[in-house]
Amino acid sequence: MFNKPALVLLLLCAFSLSGYGQQSGQIVGNYDPHAAFSPLFYTQNGNEYRSANGYPGPRYWQNRVDYTISSNLDEANNKVTGSVTITYKNNSPDKLPYLWLQLDQNLFAPESRGNALIAAGSRYGARGEKLEGGYKIEGLSVSQKAKPVKFTSLIEDTRMQIRLDQPMAAGGDIVTIKMNFSFIIPINGSDRMGHLTTKNGEIFSIAQWFPRMCVYDDVLGWNTLPYWGAGEFYCEFGDIDFNVTAPASHIVMGSGELLNPQEVFTVEQLSRWNAAKSSDKIVTVRSEAEVNDPKSRPAKDKLTWKFKIKNARDAAWGSSKAFVLDAVRINLPSGKKSLAVAVHPVESNGKDGYGRAAEYIKASIEHYSSKWFEYPYPMAVNVASNVGGMEYPGIVFCGWNAKGESAWGVIDHEFGHTWFPMIVGNNERKYGWMDEGFNTFINGLSSAAFNNGEYKADAEDMHEIGRNLQNPAIEYIMLSPDAMRERNIGVNLYSKPGWGLDILRNEILGADRFDYAFRNYIEQWAFKHPTPHDFFRSMENGAGEDLSWFWRGWFMENWKMDQAINSVTETKAGSAVNGYNIVVANLEQMPMPIILGIKTKSGKTDIVKVPVDVWMRNKVWTVHYPTTEEVISVVLDPNHVLPDINDSNNTWKK
Structure with a gap:
């Protein structure tokens, strides 16, 4: 007679005995398969705005903003004045009774909230200089279809609220906001903008400059986190037309396309500028010898430089009479061209410094365009200044004294940010790792490819890194930058997510599956706003792999990894040895694939890889290695590519 309850009881007893037999006598650790592989990772289903596959949904929307800006650089007083016209389109399904704007320069006002939070010695804020910055806003107006709109306004630190008498309608309503603004340029503006004194003149790096x-x-809804320095930016996309009026002795370079080169260059410089657009060799538009030659600039008092950048989230510019200017053509996969432009003081010139900057820009952008997504802007400008390294659409600021590999590294890193967050427009204020970490990852591939590996980095020891990451003071990736200790930002926003993607690509998915999924993530979210879960979902769907265990342990938590060899024993068929059973234990919270280096008496070495799936319901796993040779040593992760924190239990020798 079939007795169902009795059968269930029998099976449970068998499973319990089996599990005990597998683990009996083994090392006991902290690993819990059910915690690592819990199916309850995503707390929300996909919807019409954000699909379950990690891509924008059929009704995904985002608002749009276009800017028209006229500005003036007052070199004598280190001051920018300007006027801005903001055209804002509400594509959302919601009525908007009020609008919020970012006023980032107010971080540098004497009584700013950010200034009160920033510790002495921080790279953020204004680094101890007497603060006299912040916006002066005048002439604020709001209109709709050329008719004035009633409103009131409130400025709270680095934000402005405009309270409309009548809400903006959903689904395409447009308002126009106008205002005049001015601010004093800080010397060190949170290491993102400022000005530098050189022997031939001041270099101005101007960013976060317009409301x-x-x-x-x-x-x-509204993303209104204040600007406190560590958290970067989250901006809407649109077209930005701007002009900068500066002393005629200056050269100005900005985001997008220079619209009037014939008005701001000398005849000779214009000829060189145009020649560079069709040259794969660097053309010097203004040489070191010409910097102090008055004839190298038009004989006028002031000049207005005009720029336009399309479908961008921001714009920035640099200006100086001290600039050497080099340029070279960038060749893009579609056949389109862009222009690499390097401006720097004579102190930074030379082949050991920024004399190779245009070459570095060209190589970096051509690599990323071919590998991931085509560069979208007409120019790529590097400004050598007192900003250690900061990125904006079409333009970056890099530390003026970088040399050799450091110069390559900072230029490649800052232009890598074109892809994250300038193209893939994630929220840097909340998830800094989604741009810094992704960029750190693609920088490794770019550096390996540049000039036959001229600056290729040595392989890192992930065992040592794994041990260092276990310091509880390091915190973890999934914190907003402003909530993280400043000393941990380098690890948690840059290095650890970069290492994680290296592991995912090289040891878990393989390059083909990873690159395919990653490329599709970039393409689907180009000029849009993904969240961390959109990234997680798109990688899983594109690669066909449940990676929740990885996101949970590496990104959401700071789990340790420790695998150990418990035993190595011969197996026989009759009296003949036909292989070895290698028993591996997972002792800590983080599962990872098993990688075994096996050496036989004849000197033969084998690498055996076992997928992470074996840890779904096991704490110990037996790997059978078939061989008739005598095995003399077994090593877990012999090349140190996984973050195993304990080397002492990784090796067995006969």
Whole structure:
């Protein structure tokens, strides 16, 4: 007679005995398969705005903002004045009774909230200089279809709220906001903008310079986190037309396309500029010898430089009479061209410094365009200044004294940010790792490819890194930058997510599956706003792999990894040895694939890889290695590519 309860009881007893037999006598650790591989990772289903596959949904929307800006650089007083016209389109399904704008320069006002939070010695804020910055806003107006709109306004630190008498309608309503603004340029503006004194003149690196709209999205509504320095930016996309009036002795370079080169260059410089657009060799538009030659600039008092950048989230510019200017053509996969432009003081010139900057820009952008997604801007400008390294659409600022590999590294890193977050527009204020970490990862591939590996980095020892990451003071990746100890930002926003993607690509998915999924993530979210879960989902769907265990342990938590060899024993068929059973234990919270280096008496070495799946319901796993030869040593992860924190239990020798 069939007795179902009795059968269930029998099976449970068998499973319990089997599990005990597998683990009996083995090392006991902290690993819990059910915690690592819990199916309850995603707390929300996909919807019409954000699909379950990690891509924008059929009704995904985002608002749009276009800017028209006229500005003036007052060199004598280190001051920028300007006027901005903001055209804001509400594509959301919501009525908007108020609008929020970002006023980032207010971080540098004497009584700013950020200044009160920033510790002495920080790279952020204004680094101890007497603060006299912040916006002066005048002439604020709001209109709709050329008719004035009633409103009131409030400025709270680095944000402005415009309270409309009548809400903006959903689904395409447009308002126009106008205002005049001015601010004193800090010397060191949170290491993102400022000005530098050189022997031939001041270099101005101007960013976060005009009032910008906050993002309104389907995740949080208005994103109004203040600007406190560590957290970077989250901006809407649109077209930005801007002009900069500066002393005629200056050269100005900005985001996008220079619209009037014939008005701002000498005849000779214009000829060189145009020649560079069709040259794969660097053309010097203004040489070191010409910097102090008055004839190298038009004989006028002031000049207005005009720029336009399309479908961008921001714009920035640099200006100086001290600039050497080099340029060279960038060749893009579609056949389109862009222009690499390097401006720097004579102190930074030379082949050991920024004399190779245009070459570095060209190589970096051509690599990323071919590998991931085509560069979208007409120019790529590097400004050598007192900003250690900062990125904006079409332009970056890099430390003026970088040399050799450091110069390559900072230029490649800052232009890598074109892809994250300038193209893939994630929220840097909340998830800094989604741009810094992704960029750190692609930088490794770019450096390996540059000039036959001229600056290729040595392989890192992930065992040592794994041990260092276990310091509880390091915190973890999934913190907003402003909530993280400043000393941990380098690890948690840059290095650890970069290492994680290296492991995912090289040891878990393989390059083909990873690159395919990653490329599709970039393409699907180009000029849009993904969240961390959109990234996680798109990688899983594109690669066909449940990676929740990896996201949970590496990104959401700071789990340790420790695998150990418990035993190595011969197996026989009759009296003949036909292989070895290698028993591996997972002792800590983080599962990873098993990688075994096996050496036989004849000197033969084998690498055996076992997928992470074996840890779904096991704490100990037996790997059978078939051989008739005598095995003399077994090593876990012999090349140190996984973050195993304990080497002492990784090796067995006969």
